[in-house]
Amino acid sequence: DAGVTQSPTHLIKTRGQHVTLRCSPISGHKSVSWYQQVLGQGPQFIFQYYEKEERGRGNFPDRFSARQFPNYSSELNVNALLLGDSALYLCASSLRAGWTDTQYFGPGTRLTVL
Amino acid sequence: EDKVVQSPLSLVVHEGDTVTLNCSYEVTNFRSLLWYKQEKKAPTFLFMLTSSGIEKKSGRLSSILDKKELFSILNITATQTGDSAVYLCAVGGYQKVTFGTGTKLQVIP
Numbered sequence: 001d002a003g004v005t006q007s008p009t010h011l012i013k014t015r016g017q018h019v020t021l022r023c024s025p026i027s028g029h030k031s032v033s034w035y036q037q038v039l040g041q042g043p044q045f046i047f048q049y050y051e052k053e054e055r056g057r058g059n060f061p062d063r064f065s066a067r068q069f070p071n072y073s074s075e076l077n078v079n080a081l082l083l084g085d086s087a088l089y090l091c092a093s094s095l096r097a098g099w100t101d102t103q104y105f106g107p108g109t110r111l112t113v114l
Numbered sequence: 115e116d117k118v119v120q121s122p123l124s125l126v127v128h129e130g131d132t133v134t135l136n137c138s139y140e141v142t143n144f145r146s147l148l149w150y151k152q153e154k155k156a157p158t159f160l161f162m163l164t165s166s167g168i169e170k171k172s173g174r175l176s177s178i179l180d181k182k183e184l185f186s187i188l189n190i191t192a193t194q195t196g197d198s199a200v201y202l203c204a205v206g207g208y209q210k211v212t213f214g215t216g217t218k219l220q221v222i223p
Contacts, residue, residue, distance in 0.1 A: 004156075033211075042118075042202050042213030043157070056209035088155065099146050099206025100164065105156040 002026070004093050004106035012112045013081050021076045021109045025093030031055070032074040033103065034066055035090040043090055049074055050097035078111075086113045116141040120203050120214035127221055131193050135217045137203030138185040146206040147179050147186050152216070153199045160188070160201075193221045 005024045013019050025032050031050040035043035048056035049068035063079045072093075078085055088110050092103040117140045127133055139147070146164050150157035161170045163179035163186060170177050174193075179186045190197055200216040 035213075040215070042204070042215045044213065045211050048209070056211075058210055090156065099148065099204070099211045100162065102159050102162065103148075104159070108155045 004091060004104050006089075006091050006106040006109050008109060009107070010110045010112075012114065014114050015081055015083060017081050017113075018077065018079050019081060019111060021078075021089050021091075021111070022073065023076070023091030023093075023106060024073045025091075026104055029093035029095055029104075030072055031094045031097045031101070032068055032072065033092045033094070034074070034076045035092065036060075036085075037088045037090055037108075039087075046076065048097060055097040081113045083113050086111060116205070116207060116210070116212040118203055118205050118212050118214040120201075120217050122217060123215070124218040125220070127193055127219070129193060129195060129221055129223050131221075132189065132191045133193060133219060135188040135190075135201050135203075135219070136185065137187070137214060139203075139205045139212075140184065141205045141207045141212060143208035144181070144205065145208070148204040148206065148211075149177055149186075149188050150202040150204065151199045152202055157202055190219075193219075195221050195223060197221050 033048040034046040037043040045058035047066045052068045068074045088108045092105045094101040121136045149160040161177045166181040204213040
């Protein structure tokens, strides 16, 4: 079975632009979570979706939004990019919402904002 | 605000040594404590702990949770160079999860 996949692998944008990151969960997993990881720090939770509904949100500004599709894949959108948005964006999938199921992480998307 | 603190921040040991990594937390509505290993990009799951005093083991790795004192430890015995990684502790609460900054472990031959 394929693991969690993310696209693109790398992305370079300029300040003020918009970006869309994509995540496909493991087959059968209905929950997707998004994280931002800045170099030298642990991942920071952005969103969790389950069955197309938002089930959790971290402390990120409204420039960050996400959605989950009927096939359980997900998109993370970031508007009006800032230099500080440069980071590794990780997606993880699990069977259910919450953090009592094992989460499987994808390889991440490295976003650089110039 | 929820907080997860890991110590030490980094550690260098020789192959064969035993290491103990620490994780303390202040989280409302505790649900679970999770340990991950991150080598390059994707963290890989090690343990999930929900009950105090029950040790979880997987090979040379083990972990235990103390919900009264709000901490967990991750032990690695007979370390190998392949154990070199960043070890992340995370605490799942109500509708969110909080990660620590990680402990960077380097195992030298």
